[in-house]
Amino acid sequence: MYFTKxxxxxxxxxxxxxxxxxxxxxxxxxxxxxxGCRKYTEGLGxxxxxxIAFASALEMFGGGHNDPIGVAFGGPVMTKYTIALREIGTYxxxxxxxxxxxxxxxxxxxxxxxxxxxxxxxxxxDKACLHxxxxxxxxxxxRKSTKMDIVTESEEELRNARSTFEQxxxxxxxxxxxxx
Numbered sequence: 001m002y003f004t005k006x007x008x009x010x011x012x013x014x015x016x017x018x019x020x021x022x023x024x025x026x027x028x029x030x031x032x033x034x035x036g037c038r039k040y041t042e043g044l045g046x047x048x049x050x051x052i053a054f055a056s057a058l059e060m061f062g063g064g065h066n067d068p069i070g071v072a073f074g075g076p077v078m079t080k081y082t083i084a085l086r087e088i089g090t091y092x093x094x095x096x097x098x099x100x101x102x103x104x105x106x107x108x109x110x111x112x113x114x115x116x117x118x119x120x121x122x123x124x125x126d127k128a129c130l131h132x133x134x135x136x137x138x139x140x141x142x143r144k145s146t147k148m149d150i151v152t153e154s155e156e157e158l159r160n161a162r163s164t165f166e167q168x169x170x171x172x173x174x175x176x177x178x179x180x
Contacts, residue, residue: 008169019176020122027115034107037099044096051089055082121168121175128161128168135161 062078063070070078135158142151 008165016172016176020118023115023118023176027111030107030111030115034104034111037104037107041096041100041104044092044099048089048093048096051085051092055085055089058082058085118172118175121172125165125168125172128165132158132161132165 058078059082061070062075062082067075135154139154139158142154
């Protein structure tokens with residue numbers, strides 16, 4: 001979503017709210033996906049252990065090339081199966097490792113860091129907005145008979161508050177639009 005105008009208006013606020021809701025929905029979906037990935041990696045780890053255990057049991061049963069009983073009922077053929085099972089187990093372990101490091105870790109960084117940044121920037125925006133509103137009310141409540149140095153001080157405070165508010169608004173727009 002791109003903003004047609006960055007002026008602080010009800011439309012702008014509505015667009016920001018929609019982006020924040022989208023970010024929250026994305027965070028929830030990412031967390032559910034992360035949980036599914038964790039279950040999958042745990043399953044792959046268990047499958048690897050079971051493949052290796054079965055290959056070892058098959059190897060023990062086959063007895064090797066020097067065992068005449070093992071050779072009699074297909075020990076050399078069983079050896080090929082043990083090799084294949086160990087390779088399959090290795091590929092499962094590799095897949096588990098890749099899913100864990102390339103997907104799970106990045107997903108958690110996205111949920112815990114990137115999406116959290118949006119919340120923090122939103123808090124700063126809300127704080128700057130409140131401070132700007134207070135400075136504006138203070139400035140507008142001054143009377144004509146107020147001393148010039150107090151007016152100047154209030155005007156400077158209003159300028160600073162507005163500048164902070166504008167910067168916070170810009171940061172919030174950047175955070176919401178560039179990440180999603």
